[in-house]
Amino acid sequence: MARIDTVLTGGTVVTADATFDGAVGIDDGTIVGVGDERAFPAAEERIDVAGNLVLPGVVDPHTHLAGYNSIDSYATGTAAAAAGGVTSLLTFAWQGWDDGEWDDEGTLADAVERHRRGAEPLVDCGVHPVVTRESRATLEELPGLVDDGVTSFKLFTTDDIRLSNGFIGEVFRRLADLGAVGMVHTEDYAVCEHRTEAVKAAPDGASTAAYPRSRPDYAEAMSAGSVARLAVAADAKYYGVHTTSEAAAEAIDAVRTDGSNVRAETCTHYTALTEETYERLGNRAIMAPPLRTPRDVDALFDRLRDGTLSVVSTDHVPLPRDRKEGGPWWESAFGINSLQTSLPIFHDVAVNERGLSYPALVRLMCRNPARTFGLPRKGRIEPGADADLVVFDPDETYTITAARNHSNADYSVYEGRTVTGRVKRTFVRGTLVADGGDIVADPGHGEFLTRAVPDWS
Ligand SMILES: [Zn+2]
Numbered sequence: 001m002a003r004i005d006t007v008l009t010g011g012t013v014v015t016a017d018a019t020f021d022g023a024v025g026i027d028d029g030t031i032v033g034v035g036d037e038r039a040f041p042a043a044e045e046r047i048d049v050a051g052n053l054v055l056p057g058v059v060d061p062h063t064h065l066a067g068y069n070s071i072d073s074y075a076t077g078t079a080a081a082a083a084g085g086v087t088s089l090l091t092f093a094w095q096g097w098d099d100g101e102w103d104d105e106g107t108l109a110d111a112v113e114r115h116r117r118g119a120e121p122l123v124d125c126g127v128h129p130v131v132t133r134e135s136r137a138t139l140e141e142l143p144g145l146v147d148d149g150v151t152s153f154k155l156f157t158t159d160d161i162r163l164s165n166g167f168i169g170e171v172f173r174r175l176a177d178l179g180a181v182g183m184v185h186t187e188d189y190a191v192c193e194h195r196t197e198a199v200k201a202a203p204d205g206a207s208t209a210a211y212p213r214s215r216p217d218y219a220e221a222m223s224a225g226s227v228a229r230l231a232v233a234a235d236a237k238y239y240g241v242h243t244t245s246e247a248a249a250e251a252i253d254a255v256r257t258d259g260s261n262v263r264a265e266t267c268t269h270y271t272a273l274t275e276e277t278y279e280r281l282g283n284r285a286i287m288a289p290p291l292r293t294p295r296d297v298d299a300l301f302d303r304l305r306d307g308t309l310s311v312v313s314t315d316h317v318p319l320p321r322d323r324k325e326g327g328p329w330w331e332s333a334f335g336i337n338s339l340q341t342s343l344p345i346f347h348d349v350a351v352n353e354r355g356l357s358y359p360a361l362v363r364l365m366c367r368n369p370a371r372t373f374g375l376p377r378k379g380r381i382e383p384g385a386d387a388d389l390v391v392f393d394p395d396e397t398y399t400i401t402a403a404r405n406h407s408n409a410d411y412s413v414y415e416g417r418t419v420t421g422r423v424k425r426t427f428v429r430g431t432l433v434a435d436g437g438d439i440v441a442d443p444g445h446g447e448f449l450t451r452a453v454p455d456w457s
Contacts, residue, residue: 002041003041003042003043003044004025004026004027004032004033004041004043004044005026005027005028005043005044006026006027006044006045006046006047006430007023007024007025007026007037007040007043007046007047008023008024008026008047008049008054008389008391009023009037009046009047009048009049009050010023010048010049010050011023011049011050011051011052011053011054011391012052012053012054013034013053013054013381014053014054014055014056014358014359014361014362014381015359015362015380015381015382016359016362016363016366016367016380017359018359019053019357019358019359022034022035022036022037023035023036023037023040024054024381024387025037025040025041025043026387026389026427026430027430028430029386029387029429029430029431030383030384030385030386030387030429030430031381031382031384031385031387032383033383034382034383049391049424049425051393051395052391052392052393052394052424053358053391053392053393053394054381054389054390054391054392055085055358055361055362055366055381055389055390055392056087056362056366056367056379056380056381056385056388056389056390057085057086057087057088057378057388057389057390057426057427057428058086058087058088058342058343058365058366058390059086059087059088059089059365059366059369059370059373059375059378060081060086060088060089060090060313060314060316060339060342060365060369061089061090061128061265061311061313061372061373062090062241062265062267062313062314062315062316063077063081063089063090063091063314063315063316063339064091064092064315064316064317064318064335065077065078065089065091065125065316066091066115066119067092067093067094067097068094068097068102069317069319069333069335070317070319071318071319071320071409072316072318072337072407072409073119073408074119074120074121074125074443074446075120075121075122075443076318076406076407076408077089077091077121077316077318077339077407078122078123078125078443078446079122079406079407079434079439079443080316080318080337080339080340080405080406080407081122081123081339081340082122082123082406082426082434082439082441083404083406083423083426083434083437083438083439084339084340084341084342084343084423085343085423085426086314086342086343086426087123087124087378087388087389087390087426087427087428087433088123088124088125088126088370088375088378088379088388088449089123089124089125089126089339090125090126090127090128090152090373091125091126091127091128092127092129092154093108093111093112093114093115093127093128093129093130094111094129094130094132094161095110095111095131095132095133095138096111096132096133097111097132098110098114102132104133107137107141108129108131108138108141108142108145109141109144109145111127111130112127112129112145112148112150115127116448119448120443120444120446121443121444121446121447121448122428122433122439122441122442122446123426123428123433123445123446124378124386124388124428124429124446124447124448124449125446125447125448125449126149126150126373126375126448126449126450126451127150128150128152128153128154128183129145129150129153129154130153130155130156130161131153131154131155131171132156132161132163134163134164134167139170139171139174142171142174142175142178142180143174143178146178146180148450149450149452150451151178151179151180151181151373151374151451151452151454152180152181152183152239152373152374152451153171153175153180153181153182153183154183154184154185154241155171155182155183155184155185156184156185157184157185157188157223157227158185158186158187158188158189158192158223158288159189162189165226165227165230168182168184168227168230169230169233169234172230172231172233172234172236173234173236175237176234176236176237178453179237179453179454180237180453181236181237181238181239181372181373181454182231182236182237182238182239183238183239183240183241184238184239184240185241185242186220186223186224186227186240186248187215187219187220187223187288188219188220188222188223191216191219191222192214192215192219195213195214195215195219196214196215196330199211199213200214200328200330206328206329207279207329208278208279208282208283208285208286208329209275209276209278209279210329211278211290211329212275212278212290212291212292214290214329214330215289215290217244217245217246217247217248217289217292217296218247220244220245220247220248220289221245221247221248221250221251222251224243224248224251224252224264225251225252225254228240228251228252228255228256228262229255231261231262232255232257232261235261236261237261237263237454237456238261238262238263239263239264239372240252240262240263240264240265241264241265241313242266242267242270242289242313242315243264243265243266243270243300243303243309244266244267244270244289244290244291244292244296244300245289245292245296245299246296246299246300249264249299249300249303249309252308253303253308256308260456260457261456263310263311263372263456264308264309264310264311265309265310265312265313266300266303266304266309266311266312266313267315268312268313268314268338268341268342268345269287269336269413270291270292270296270297270300271297271300271301271304271312271346271349271350272345272346272348272349272414273285273291273413274291274292274293274294274297275293277413278290278291278329281413282325282329283324283325283327283329283332284321284324284325284336284411284413285336286324286329286332286333286334286335286336287315287317287334287335287336288334288335301350301354301356304350304356304360304364305360310363310364310368310372311364311365311368311369311372312342312346312364312365313342313369314338314339314342315335315336315338316336316337316339316342316407317334317335317336317337318335318337318407318408318409319333319335319336319337319409320408320409321410321411336413337405337407337409337411337412338412338413338414339407340404340405340406340407341400341412341414342365343365343392343421343423344400344419344421344422344423345400345414346361346364346365347361347392347394347419347421348419348421350364351394351421352420352421362379366378366380367379371455371456372454372456373451373454374451374452374453375449375451375452376452386428386429387427387429388427388428388429389426390423390425390426390427391423391424391425391426392421392422392423392424393421393422393424394420394421395421396421396422396424397418397419397420398418398419398422399416399418399419400412400414400415400416400417400418401415401416402415404437406439423437424436428441428445428446431445433445
């Protein structure tokens with residue numbers, strides 16, 4: 001019998017359903033065997049991973065690379081991903097954003113093309129086009145993009161790129177016909193604007209600690225509820241991004257009829273940090289929506305358990321400190337970098353502190369995002385799947401520092417935080433891309449993903 005390329009042996013394999021001692025056989029970038037190594041053909045290379053878990057590579061559907069709010073290129077952002085155990089990611093292609101400037105002409109297809117051109121990712125990547133303009137021409141572009149393997153689209157209800165609920169409803173109707181996913185950043189724009197002005201004028205309003213009051217949980221819940229209703233009315237696949245609060249999760253749950261077409265994520269930082277962080281770290285920790293209360297964090301974990309929230313993403317927004325610090329909170333750019341730290345942080349808070357099972361971790365970070373966004377070969381350890389694998393030592397304790405950042409972002413909100421559980425090695429389609437935090441493959445190993453219309457049944 002012909003030899004296979006590689007076998008990872010001696011580890012504990014974690015799938016979405018089970019944890020068991022076993023080997024993983026890899027040939028030509030694909031998983032060809034899981035379980036008893038004696039059932040596999042002999043391998044050219046045997047890698048002993050005793051004492052470690054073997055997880056599917058993390059699938060992160062919410063990252064920002066090579067766009068208007070990102071100083072990471074594909075090379076630097078995907079290096080952070082690889083070091084952090086993320087083997088597939090989806091990022092945003094902004095309609096009308098061209099090399100540092102907004103224009104009124106650019107199409108969604110132009111935005112996708114700009115992302116693919118010249119990018120050299122280390123892990124596998126895809127894009128969600130971001131609809132920033134209300135126009136018939138934009139609606140008419142959707143079928144061609146879906147045909148081309150771009151099967152999800154991002155919309156905003158707030159900030160300068162906001163769309164009206166009326167137009168969002170029309171987008172959902174088109175997406176429903178196509179089977180594609182609409183994902184929306186939901187905060188009520190007018191409420192946030194008025195609250196921001198009021199908080200700025202308050203006696204204690206200048207401190208970053210006041211920032212969460214400018215974008216309250218009810219503004220998130222109002223918008224999350226109305227947008228999910230629009231999606232249900234259109235029978236579209238809806239994915240609520242970065243759910244932060246008990247109130248927003250409740251609003252989403254209230255419109256989930258059979259649960260099949262309304263889905264939502266939270267992000268690592270909303271499970272690991274609370275609003276007191278603003279007092280400690282100042283503007284460095286500013287993202288939108290803001291960090292919430294300990295009670296909200298408890299509620300997010302309840303919702304991750306009951307399925308209202310089915311994915312944990314990063315919302316990795318790499319920015320330098322000088323675009324965040326040095327002025328009042330209302331002048332800070334939004335977003336934090338986290339691709340390199342998401343798996344160890346979420347593992348620490350969810351598994352170590354709250355007793356989440358390893359299969360549940362794999363469902364939230366690997367299998368569910370892959371299924372939600374049309375990536376059938378990703379997020380699972382089964383014969384026929386891509387050999388995207390993470391060797392993870394659940395017992396190693398280490399201290400996070402931005403000195404090891406592969407991202408261009410020059411800080412970490414987790415600086416100095418000690419966690420137990422560390423990414424040792426990351427494989428993308430059978431190739432070792434990160435080893436002990438170092439990048440060991442060349443940029444360009446990653447491929448642009450052509451995505452299927454996802455099956456949410
Ligand atoms: Zn985002």
